[in-house]
Amino acid sequence: MKKIIFLFVALLAFNLSADSQTKKLTIQVTDENNTPVAGAIILLDNVRQKRWTNAKGEYKIKLEKKPKQVSAYSPKIGIIKVAYNGEKKLILKIKEGNDHYISGDTRSKNINPIQYRDIYDYLRGQVAGVNITGSNNINIRGYNSINGSTTPLFILNNTAVNKTIFSNIVPTTIKSIRVLKGPETATYGSRGANGVIIVQTR
Structure with missing residues (x-):
């Protein structure tokens, strides 16, 4: 019984440790007028993600590894790249010209x-x-x-x-x-x- 309890506690501690390493990030993408940009492509350290921003211009992801850079790209507007410093929410404003x-x-x-x-x-x-x-x-x-x-x-x-x-x-x-x-x-x-x-x- 003691061994079972020990294993249960160890497994629980492992899961809590794993959860603590996973960070949730919300990315909000807007244009210069603060209008949400839907369908923007998100890149983490220049690696394109599989999904796009939703109708509200939001993109949510669980980070297994902290990226150094986050980018948002809209074919109709442009691209923005920012350094990531561990924030829970990033607001990326895409301006025309960097394209x-x-x-x-x-x-x-x-x-x-x-x-x-x-x-x-x-x-x-x-x-x-x-x-x-x-x-x-x-x-x-x-x-x-x-x-x-x-x-x-x-x-x-x-x-x-x-x-x-x-x-x-x-x-x-x-x-x-x-x-x-x-x-x-x-x-x-x-x-x-x-x-x-x-x-x-x-």
């Missing part, structure tokens, strides 16, 4: 490209301002072509490529992505009328 670049070696940012099925999935998780439909048609925010086409110019390793070649880019080979729009596309003339997506691979 043009993914640069540097992705390995150094702890991004795991394996989590992305293809180049389109990768863009959805990383670049705000780039809208991608379910059929993988790309539109860079702010561009509406008069001829109905919204496909941007694709540049792969300094060479213009068609959508077929672009579609075959493997996420694990991506070194950096740069999205150009507005005056930045002038170098490419009429070819860059719908914006430019520049990809560098390893």
Whole structure:
């Protein structure tokens, strides 16, 4: 009987210890006008989570491990990254403008490209301002072509490529992505009328 009681107490202590290590975090995502942002992607240390913010702009999670950084990304607005210091609730306000670049070696940012099925999935998780439909048609925010086409110019390793070649880019080979729009596309003339997506691979 004493052994059973001892084992019960030990098991209870273990469970309490495990619970104490699990931290609940509520993330509230809003825009500049404090309007809740539904459908925002949440990333912990640049690892995309499986769910999105709800209709109230909230995302709740139990943390098994404390992340160093929390990010919220909205394809329609932009992205915000903040350091996490153990708060129970974070309010992330997404402002427009921080949506043009993914640069540097992705390995150094702890991004795991394996989590992305293809180049389109990768863009959805990383670049705000780039809208991608379910059929993988790309539109860079702010561009509406008069001829109905919204496909941007694709540049792969300094060479213009068609959508077929672009579609075959493997996420694990991506070194950096740069999205150009507005005056930045002038170098490419009429070819860059719908914006430019520049990809560098390893």
